[in-house]
Amino acid sequence: MEADEASQARTDEVKVEQKRPSFLMLLPCFLLVLVATSRLAVSNSWDLSAWKGGGFGMFSTVDSPSNRQIVVKVEYVDGRVFVEVPRKLRRDAAFVRHTASEKAFNGLVDEIAKFQEYDTIDEPHGIAVGTVLSITVSLRKGEWDSSHKKMNWSILMERTMGMGEVFSRRLELDVE
Amino acid sequence: MNSKDQVSPKATSTSNFELSLILTLVVLLLVSPSDSIIKVLLGACAMIGIALPRVRESLIFWCIVLTFYVAGMIQNWWRLDNHVWLIGYWCLAILIATGGPSSQREHVLRLNAKWMISLCMAFAVIWKLISPDYLSGDFFEHALLVDSRFHGATSLLTGISSDSLSDVVEKSRTAATIGLKGSVLIVPADTFPEENPAYRYIVAVPDDAIQKLMNVAQFLTWWTVLIESLIAMLFALPTRRNTVHLRNACLLSFIATTYLVAPVAGFGWILCILGMASSELSAYRWTYLTAFIAVQVYRMPYEAVLQAGGWI
Numbered sequence: 001m002e003a004d005e006a007s008q009a010r011t012d013e014v015k016v017e018q019k020r021p022s023f024l025m026l027l028p029c030f031l032l033v034l035v036a037t038s039r040l041a042v043s044n045s046w047d048l049s050a051w052k053g054g055g056f057g058m059f060s061t062v063d064s065p066s067n068r069q070i071v072v073k074v075e076y077v078d079g080r081v082f083v084e085v086p087r088k089l090r091r092d093a094a095f096v097r098h099t100a101s102e103k104a105f106n107g108l109v110d111e112i113a114k115f116q117e118y119d120t121i122d123e124p125h126g127i128a129v130g131t132v133l134s135i136t137v138s139l140r141k142g143e144w145d146s147s148h149k150k151m152n153w154s155i156l157m158e159r160t161m162g163m164g165e166v167f168s169r170r171l172e173l174d175v176e
Numbered sequence: 177m178n179s180k181d182q183v184s185p186k187a188t189s190t191s192n193f194e195l196s197l198i199l200t201l202v203v204l205l206l207v208s209p210s211d212s213i214i215k216v217l218l219g220a221c222a223m224i225g226i227a228l229p230r231v232r233e234s235l236i237f238w239c240i241v242l243t244f245y246v247a248g249m250i251q252n253w254w255r256l257d258n259h260v261w262l263i264g265y266w267c268l269a270i271l272i273a274t275g276g277p278s279s280q281r282e283h284v285l286r287l288n289a290k291w292m293i294s295l296c297m298a299f300a301v302i303w304k305l306i307s308p309d310y311l312s313g314d315f316f317e318h319a320l321l322v323d324s325r326f327h328g329a330t331s332l333l334t335g336i337s338s339d340s341l342s343d344v345v346e347k348s349r350t351a352a353t354i355g356l357k358g359s360v361l362i363v364p365a366d367t368f369p370e371e372n373p374a375y376r377y378i379v380a381v382p383d384d385a386i387q388k389l390m391n392v393a394q395f396l397t398w399w400t401v402l403i404e405s406l407i408a409m410l411f412a413l414p415t416r417r418n419t420v421h422l423r424n425a426c427l428l429s430f431i432a433t434t435y436l437v438a439p440v441a442g443f444g445w446i447l448c449i450l451g452m453a454s455s456e457l458s459a460y461r462w463t464y465l466t467a468f469i470a471v472q473v474y475r476m477p478y479e480a481v482l483q484a485g486g487w488i
Contacts, residue, residue: 027268028269032265036296052254052256053256056258057300059400060315061307099254144317151318
């Protein structure tokens with residue numbers, strides 16, 4: 001009797017194990033494959049970092065968002081300074097670094113040019129006040145130079161806005 | 177197939193399902209796809225779920241959790257780490273399991289967990305194999321030097337002090353931010369070059385450190401491909417007694433070694449939960465639970481602890 005029950009239980013167990021999974025049951029896995037395959041398929045035509053987008057490309061390339069930089073250079077009458085992306089635009093800048101979207105990049109440059117004050121990041125030059133000649137914003141991508149053990153930075157996108165575009169305004173640089 | 181080879185689902189206690197749910201809610205407390213109000217709402221849901229067993233096993237509860245989670249994902253789709261996607265798929269799997277008959281719940285989770293592990297590892301391997309800077313070893317060389325998450329391991333394995341590594345990170349960041357005129361050059365101390373305008377910042381390291389660094393980078397490059405491929409393959413195979421032990425051993429080795437070098441807790445935690453849920457044998461439940469805790473323990477600054485203790 002006990003042997004029969006044990007045998008029946010074993011049969012049930014095998015049935016559970018062999019039950020054909022339905023599409024709904026494995027929907028999360030199908031979604032995973034769909035997203036990851038799509039991400040792989042567009043990897044050459046889309047500059048979204050391989051680390052992002054649900055493709056599981058993390059730890060596969062140096063080209064992570066943290067190795068993409070937005071560089072803002074302001075040329076004014078008496079010289080030039082590198083400035084930080086204004087705090088209000090940090091999220092926009094992060095979006096550009098992650099996706100390298102041209103449209104978002106142009107939008108970011110337009111917004112950066114509207115600001116009157118910037119935090120400088122180069123060596124202090126004292127308070128600099130002068131007429132802006134141009135603002136250059138670039139998105140740069142780092143590549144590891146193994147033979148020299150250093151990063152090389154290549155420009156993915158760059159745009160310079162001349163004086164006319166920034167309305168010939170005066171710039172007050174916030175330098176410590 | 178010989179039925180003796182087949183692993184019985186009844187070998188696993190039903191509380192495997194329970195524990196997977198609780199740990200998932202703990203992860204949702206700590207990892208959120210969003211920093212906005214959604215994070216607060218998800219955190220509140222997670223706490224309610226942890227406190228109330230009947231709630232956490234209900235379909236409606238997981239519908240709410242998944243709604244908040246997906247809303248957070250949509251908000252930040254472009255910056256989500258891959259483990260955030262994986263947690264999202266896993267929450268959907270739990271929703272499907274809780275919506276089905278109770279006799280099938282554990283089976284649904286087990287099946288999804290098994291395939292999710294296999295698939296995410298397979299895609300990770302594909303990305304590595306198509307990436308030239310990964311195959312050349314450049315990725316790990318760079319990561320060991322410039323990614324602060326690796327610095328504990330770098331310091332232990334190459335002898336480069338943590339101060340030098342912090343110096344590399346800081347100078348690299350400045351050099352990058354001010355554009356092409358500044359690059360960080362890492363050189364052995366005995367070949368410290370004369371003032372060179374091409375390199376604005378120079379970090380000197382012990383003489384043999386660069387060779388050690390390259391060796392470690394090569395080892396990590398191929399070890400990672402090997403172990404990820406093995407896991408992808410073993411979890412894709414049909415469940416038999418010998419493959420169960422082998423695949424759990426591989427996944428546990430991966431968690432134990434990878435997250436010691438690169439403490440990415442979110443991924444480590446979800447892998448532990450998936451490993452536990454996919455396991456047919458209850459013995460592994462506690463091993464994965466220990467690994468879950470170990471992933472958090474790995475995050476402590478063990479290099480600084482060893483230094484303070486005078487061991488290195």
